[in-house]
Amino acid sequence: NAGVTQTPKFRILKIGQSMTLQCTQDMNHNYMYWYRQDPGMGLKLIYYSVGAGITDKGEVPNGYNVSRSTTEDFPLRLELAAPSQTSVYFCASSYGGAGNTIYFGEGSWLTVV
Amino acid sequence: GQQVMQIPQYQHVQEGEDFTTYCNSSTTLSNIQWYKQRPGGHPVFLIQLVKSGEVKKQKRLTFQFGEAKKNSSLHITATQTTDVGTYFCAGKNFGNEKLTFGTGTRLTIIP
Numbered sequence: 001n002a003g004v005t006q007t008p009k010f011r012i013l014k015i016g017q018s019m020t021l022q023c024t025q026d027m028n029h030n031y032m033y034w035y036r037q038d039p040g041m042g043l044k045l046i047y048y049s050v051g052a053g054i055t056d057k058g059e060v061p062n063g064y065n066v067s068r069s070t071t072e073d074f075p076l077r078l079e080l081a082a083p084s085q086t087s088v089y090f091c092a093s094s095y096g097g098a099g100n101t102i103y104f105g106e107g108s109w110l111t112v113v
Numbered sequence: 114g115q116q117v118m119q120i121p122q123y124q125h126v127q128e129g130e131d132f133t134t135y136c137n138s139s140t141t142l143s144n145i146q147w148y149k150q151r152p153g154g155h156p157v158f159l160i161q162l163v164k165s166g167e168v169k170k171q172k173r174l175t176f177q178f179g180e181a182k183k184n185s186s187l188h189i190t191a192t193q194t195t196d197v198g199t200y201f202c203a204g205k206n207f208g209n210e211k212l213t214f215g216t217g218t219r220l221t222i223i224p
Binding site (some may be wrong): 042044048050098099103106 | 143146148154155161214215216217
């Protein structure tokens with residue numbers, strides 16, 4: 001029962017570097033989400049997708065890009081990393097929209113130095 | 114945009130005492146969900162409330178949705194060390210498929 005799987009779990013980036021956070025789910029969920037959580041804070045929605053080929057911006061999309069070529073995968077791309085992007089990133093999925101249970105991955109801890 | 118605030122931000126209670134966190138939305142919600150996040154962990158779904166004035170119970174946890182569907186509360190009776198974590202509410206607006214998470218209440222238990 002894998003659920004939502006994120007990689008890597010930990011990463012240190014230098015300012016200006018780029019990287020991709022991988023996310024895959026095996027529950028055949030149509031909705032997928034990326035959230036970030038700054039220390040001691042709540043979750044902010046970065047991007048979400050209602051199905052393969054469809055993505056939309058959340059509250060804090062600047063500095064990020066996503067794609068959804070398959071139902072299972074929803075990678076998050078960080079371009080030109082900045083210290084402000086130091087955070088914990090959670091990928092999540094649900095069957096249907098926000099009126100349904102959202103299942104979260106275990107998180108990716110990213111530090112930009 | 115929609116804002117969801119929770120109070121208190123932190124709560125320290127003696128083991129066995131009760132605990133309550135309150136969630137307030139700036140807009141009327143179609144439904145509200147509650148999640149628990151253990152330290153170092155990821156949010157885990159607890160419950161969803163949909164109807165105005167709805168009350169649901171899960172063992173020692175009682176969840177309420179306000180009559181105006183703009184506020185909600187979570188009450189834990191006789192806290193245990195396993196209740197440690199941060200509790201988030203998350204609200205959904207009508208016609209919008211995004212959840213807005215509250216600021217969270219971090220609960221610590223003094224044994």
